[in-house]
Amino acid sequence: MNLITSLGLAVSALLRNRMRSLLTTLGVVIGVAAVIVMQAMGAGTTELVTAEISSFGSNMLVVVPGGDGGMFGGSLLSAPLFSDADLEAITRECDAVRYVSASGTRSVRVVKGEKSHSTTLSGVSPAYFAIREWSTDAGRALNEDDERQAAKRCVIGHTVATELFGGQDPLDQEFRLHDFTCTVVGVAEAKGTSAFGMDQDDLVFLPHSTFNRRILGDTKIGSIIISTVSAERTDEAIQQLQSLMRQRRRIRPGDEDDFRVRDMREVQEMLGNVTGVLTTLLAGVAAISLIVGGIGIMNIMLVSVTERTREIGVRMAVGARSRDILQQFLIEAMVLSSLGGLLGVLIGTGLSVVVSRALELPLMLPFKAMLIAFAFSLLVGVIFGVFPARKAARLRPIEALRYE
């Protein structure tokens, strides 16, 4: 019996039980669809994060205190912070660096009349806006005068503007911040929600000097943000920063840095790892559901073999050999599972489109994952089809014929 004939037999046998066949494939459908949606979401998120990170300015570097211990680890507490002198030294000595800005962040409550709002306060140097390639939608950015005077002037994000001033023009308006009153000189360019769900317009920028004097009561600098002369010179800039800071912080040769220069590629890589781990985990879950789907197919095939024992007997009586019966049931299982795979690919693709729309993610259809998921579903069919098919093929003709 050739393969096409077998396929025809299998399809017509499955069509005889349309509803059951469809329900049997459901496990595989869900498994494959899950794989595809997970992969699409993972790829979409990665794409979004990558785009966002490059929007920070691809030439951006951040110098933070603390050793090599990941983003939040390390000896952050024991390592000394930076000073204005460090900023000046960097500006003076590192020729691969274009702009330098101090940066400090606090959570703060802002009040205007009856209205109050909790937001993120950043103390930054005027160069910060150039580094982030961030302009203003209204008014102006912070300038050198503001910094020098430690002025009580600020640039606010759109969310803060809406929360405090409603529909009114916030420019030159005053509001209370911490324990002083400050004047709005600009509204930062809208950035929307980040990949991590953070509202990037919910913030207030103060000159770093004001931030230090009024908020911290200190002259230290939490982190330094830098933009390099060009993307090509990023590595050079890192080198320069590292040797300068080691020297300034008097770190002996052989000792570890008590600061870190972080570039966005690194952040990107780390995020890539995180999404990679997540994607792998989800793919694992999806693979398990595929296996469960395979067990479902095996179950129904076993029922089918029992139900069709007489049919098997008749087929054997008219000349079917064991391997013809084996082939028939194996192909039935494979047709079931690959049908499930196909439906899963279609449904997964549809769901990916819908979900990426809903989450405003870029649509990244994982063609490789589709192919792998489909191949896997076929494999599941073979693996879980063998046992019932062997059971059928091993029946003795007379017993199969007599089966009631």
Next chain:
Amino acid sequence: MRSRSDAAAELDAIEERAIEERAIEERAPPLLSLRGVTKVYGQGDAAVHALRGVDIEIEAGEFVSIQGTSGSGKSTMMNIIGCLDAATAGEYRMEGELVSELPPDVLAALRNSRIGFIFQGFNLLRRTSSAANVELPLIYAGVPRIERTRKAYAALAAVGLAGRERATSSELSGGQQQRVAIARALVNDPELILADEPTGNLDSRTSAEIMDILTALNRERGITIVMVTHDQEIADYADRHVFFHDGQIRSDTRDRDRVGVERRAPEERRA
């Protein structure tokens, strides 16, 4: 004188040739031959002796009915003849070839090409068209699709079911279903048809139709038919009647008046 002796010599020669021919005919092995066939189900105290040493020969072209009470071993013998079951002991030969020692795949091929089965319960595949049912043996014979369809249609036409090729078994009457089964048994041009109570589920008028078809197959196509039945009227269609009792053949008689039976050698008959 001389001419007389010449004539006598001529007659002798003719007679001699006839004897020779008969000898050759007799030396050719019968289509089916069972020698000391026994079948035991189970073991020890629970053992059931379904067949206790059956000897029978069936020549090509015979129409044999097998009768007996239930449990007499007639169905067991049919299963052994049909290569669906193996004997516990004894020899089963088909045209002299020892069937009892053939591997399963060869038996499958043998069933496919040389034996057609007709069952009491028809055993058609449900929700399957009559043509597809009839095609079944051709599929396993490796016949290409177009040829399969052509042969299936021809076989259905031969049993008077032209025009009903696409009907599924639920759309057919019992008699029609059994005719589909006959077409299925016929489609591979077998030498032997084994019918197990072919009219058991049918009324007497339909039974007569089915028996007419089987008789015609025997008379016109020379297909050997072995049929199990408990109905004497149905058994009367056959030319040879074998009665089973308690796993053994109790009687084996031939009708003399039927054409095609007379050439059988008398010594082959049993009382």
